[in-house]
Amino acid sequence: MHVTIVQYDITWEDKVASQVTMDAMLAEHPPAKGGLVLLPELGDVGFSFNIDRISDDASIEWAARTARTYECWVQHGHVERADDGRGLNTASLVAPDGTIAGSYRKIHPFSFGGEASHYAAGDRLLLRNVEGACLCPLICYDLRFPELWRLARRAGAEVFTIGASWPAERTAHWRALLIARAIENQAFVVACNRTGSDPHLTYDGNSMIISPRGEVIAEADDSSIVLQADINLDEVHSWRETMRCQDDVVEGFLGGIEVDTDAAP
Numbered sequence: 001m002h003v004t005i006v007q008y009d010i011t012w013e014d015k016v017a018s019q020v021t022m023d024a025m026l027a028e029h030p031p032a033k034g035g036l037v038l039l040p041e042l043g044d045v046g047f048s049f050n051i052d053r054i055s056d057d058a059s060i061e062w063a064a065r066t067a068r069t070y071e072c073w074v075q076h077g078h079v080e081r082a083d084d085g086r087g088l089n090t091a092s093l094v095a096p097d098g099t100i101a102g103s104y105r106k107i108h109p110f111s112f113g114g115e116a117s118h119y120a121a122g123d124r125l126l127l128r129n130v131e132g133a134c135l136c137p138l139i140c141y142d143l144r145f146p147e148l149w150r151l152a153r154r155a156g157a158e159v160f161t162i163g164a165s166w167p168a169e170r171t172a173h174w175r176a177l178l179i180a181r182a183i184e185n186q187a188f189v190v191a192c193n194r195t196g197s198d199p200h201l202t203y204d205g206n207s208m209i210i211s212p213r214g215e216v217i218a219e220a221d222d223s224s225i226v227l228q229a230d231i232n233l234d235e236v237h238s239w240r241e242t243m244r245c246q247d248d249v250v251e252g253f254l255g256g257i258e259v260d261t262d263a264a265p
Contacts, residue, residue, distance in 0.1 A: 001035065001036065001130070001131050001132070001133050001159070001230070001231050001232075001233065002031070002032035002034070002035030002036070002228065002229075002230050002231075003035060003036050003038065003190050003209060003228065003229055003230075003231060004026075004029070004031040004032070004035060004036065004037045004038065004072075004226060004227070004228050005038050005190065005191075005192045005207045005209070005218075005220070005226065005227040005228075006022055006025050006026065006037060006038070006039055006192065006226055007040070007192060007193065007194065007195055007205045007207045007220050007223075007224060007225050007226070007227065008021050008022065008025060008040075008194065008195060008196070008224040009021075009194065009195050009196025009197070009203075009224060010040065010042075010043065010044065010045065010046040010165075010194050010196065010198070011044075011046075012045070012046045012048070012198050012199060013045050013046065013048050013050060013053055013054060014044075014045070015044040015045060015054075015058045015059060015062070016058075018043070018044035018045065019044055019058075019062050021224075022039065022043070022044070022062075022066075023066075025224065025226055026066065026070070026226075028226070029226035029228065030070060031070050031072045031228075032072065032228075033070065033071045033072060033096075034071065034072060034073075034096065034131050035072050035073065035131075036072065036073040036074075036075065036130060036131075036135075036161070036190075037066065037067075037070070037072055037073065037074045037075070038075050038161050038163060038190055038192045039074070039075065039076045039077060039163055039192060040077060040163045040164060040165060040192050040193060040194040041077045041089065041091075041139050041140045041163045041164050041165045041194070042054075042077045042078065042079065042089065042165065043059070043076055043077040043078070043163065043194075044058075044059055044062065044076075044078070045059075045078075045079070046165065046194070046198045047113075047115075047165040047198065047200075047201075048198075049087075049114065049115070049117075049118040049119075051079060051081070051086065051087040051118060051119075054079050054087075055079045055080065055081055055087060059076060059077075059078035059079070060076070060078055060092055060094070060100065062076070063076035063078075063092065063094045064094055064098035064099075064100075065098070066094075067094045067095060067096055067097070067098050068096070068097065068098040070096075071096045072096055073093065073094065073095060073096060073101075073130055073131070074093075074094045075091055075092070075093050075094075075137055075161055075163065076091070076092055076094065077089070077090065077091050077139065077163045078090055078092065080103070080105070082119075082120035083120075084120060086117075086118055086119055086120045087118060087119045087120070088105045088106075088119060088120055088122065089105065089106040089109065089115070089119045089139055090103050090104065090105050090106070091103070091104045091106075091137040091138075091139050091161075091163055092104075093126070093128055093130070093135070093137060101128050101130075102126045102128050102260060102262075103126065104122065104125070104126040104137045104138070104139070105120075105121070105122025105123075105124075106119065106121070106122055106138075106139040106140070106141070106142065107121055107122045107123070107125075107142060107145075107148060108121065108141045108142050108144070108145055108148070109121055109141070110140065110141040115141075123257075123258065124257060124258040124259060124260050125148070125151065125152050125155065125257055125258070125259045125260065125261075126259075126260050126261075127152065127155055127156060127157055127259060127260070127261035127262070128261070128262055129262055130159075132233065133158050133159045133233050134156045134157055134158045134159070134261075135157070135158070135159045135160075135161060136152040136155075136157035136159070136160050136161070137160075137161045137162070137163075138152075138160060138161070138162045139162065139163055139164070140162070140163070140164035140165060140166060142162065143162060143164070143166075143174070143177050143178065143181065144173075144177065146180070146181065146184060147254060147255070148257075149181050149184065149185055150184070150185065150249070150254060151254060151255075151256070151257050151259075152185075152259075153184075153185040153186075153187060153246070154246075154249070154251075154254065155259045155261060156261070157185070157187060158187055158188065158233060158236045159187060159188045159189075159190065159231070159233075159236075160181065160182075160185070160187055160188070160189045160190070161190045161191075161192075162178075162189070162190070162191045162192070163192050163193075164191065164192065164193045164194070165193070165194050165198075165201075165203060166193045166203065167201045167202065167203060168201070168202045168203055168204040168222075171204045171206055174191075174193065174206060175206060175208070178191050178208055178210055179210055179214050179216070180214075182210040182211065182212060182213075182214050183212075183213070183214040185212075186212045186213075186236065186239050186240045186243065186245065186246075187212055187236060188209070188210065188211060188212060188231050188235075188236065189208070189209070189210040190208075190209050190210075190231075191207055191208045191209075191210075192207045193205050193206055193207050195222050195223065195224060196224075203222075204222045205220050205221060205222045205223065205225070206219065206220060206221070206222070207219070207220040207225075207227055208220070209227060209229045209231070211231075211235060212235055212236050212239045212240070213235075213239060217229050217231070
């Protein structure tokens with residue numbers, strides 16, 4: 001499975017400008033046919049609470065057009081409307097024919113930063129079969145909650161994809177937690193963070209691709225960059241069979257969550 005991470009400085013609340021940036025970067029580094037393109041959290045507007053301004057169809061239309069153009073999968077972060085009028089911080093997975101294969105709504109809004117006042121929480125995990133891989137999309141602050149990842153692993157997740165707007169002051173946490181999640185779940189972790197700045201924070205990027213053993217396959221600095229790598233699902237299967245950590249999980253400690261899946265464990 002070929003993965004392409006697009007790390008860039010999002011133009012604040014300006015979808016057209018951000019999409020021009022993404023288009024140019026993908027044109028210079030085209031994704032593989034059938035591969036996956038991963039963009040940051042709220043990838044063409046930034047971590048904005050201005051729901052009225054940013055909640056339209058332009059983001060998902062761009063993702064569908066890009067998927068069709070390159071005949072690839074695209075995971076794009078955008079905003080939907082919740083029933084209570086707040087937003088839903090969403091990562092949609094778009095298939096190569098431009099159809100939406102599924103949408104994950106962020107289960108853990110970042111309350112410390114005020115997100116929970118403007119965005120409602122999602123209530124289920126999403127697992128999708130992407131070119132033979134059981135893929136689970138997550139979003140930014142979800143990284144701090146290992147039980148969520150473990151529940152996805154129990155449901156069959158082999159590749160975790162996470163888009164983020166993770167601030168520079170906590171970059172060390174970002175890197176350490178991503179590696180930990182890969183090791184704990186014996187899964188590939190493909191993580192895309194934005195770079196640059198918005199009216200509130202600065203971002204260091206440091207997007208990463210990590211193996212099921214916790215080895216860093218590719219890692220960005222703080223510049224706008226495209227990271228690409230091939231990941232082999234055999235590594236997941238062989239390592240899980242060799243080091244059978246899952247056999248020793250105490251299921252009663254985990255609880256449960258609804259899982260929207262088309263991929264059998």
